[in-house]
Amino acid sequence: MRGTYPNEWAVLTEKGYQGLGADFRAIHPKRHQRMQPSSLEDMRQNDNISHDRVIVENYFGRLKTLWSVCADKWRWDEKSCDLFFRTCVALTNAHVRLRPLRAEEGDDYQRYVARLRAIGLSIKERQAAKRRAYRENRQARLAVSRRNHDTDLSESDGETQM
Known part of the structure; x- marks a missing residue:
């Protein structure tokens, strides 16, 4: 593809894809050599x-x-x-046309994070309520068990004294 369409497309990559330029027309940042700082132009x-x-x-x-x-x-x-992926990309393209990427990206992200926090808080509240209910039920069971145990002891004491 590099030879067929040399000036019509390029792959925009990160520093980790240094070898991609052999097969494709790749645009990637230059890595600096060990113990040598990058030049101002490279930066x-x-x-x-x-x-x-x-x-x-x-x-x-x-x-x-x-x-x-x-x-x-x-x-x-x-x-x-x-x-599925092509459908998601097409729908995202339509979404980007209506709401450009950089225009309100911060607001969308803040709403997304707030939603995730609210979900996390509700999960924690439910877990705390379950723990509270468990502790209350356990206290009630222990109180009943103690009463039964005390009643059994008092009855057995009465029988042994006769």
């Missing part, structure tokens, strides 16, 4: 590439936020994976 180019990558990361963040099936390991039929 500027890396910043520009990182700036473009932020938009890609925002897109994938939106995709995963909207469609949890894309955020986790695919556990269903392999044949349907492509269909």
Whole structure:
């Protein structure tokens, strides 16, 4: 593909994909050599590439936020994976057209985090209520058990004294 369409597309990558340029037209930040600092030009180019990558990361963040099936390991039929993923990408593209990635991304993320916190708090409250109910029931059982034990002891004391 690199030879067929040399100037029409490129893969925007991270530093970890250094070897990808052999087969594809890859744009990736330059790694600095050990014990040698990066040049100012390399640092500027890396910043520009990182700036473009932020938009890609925002897109994938939106995709995963909207469609949890894309955020986790695919556990269903392999044949349907492509269909589901393409559908999620198409719906996310429509969502991005209506609400651009960088416009209110912070507000959406804050609402998402607040929702997750509320869910976590409700789970903790339910667990605390269960623990409280268990402790109350246990105290009641122990009180009944003590009363029965004290009653049994007083009855047995009366029998032994005769």
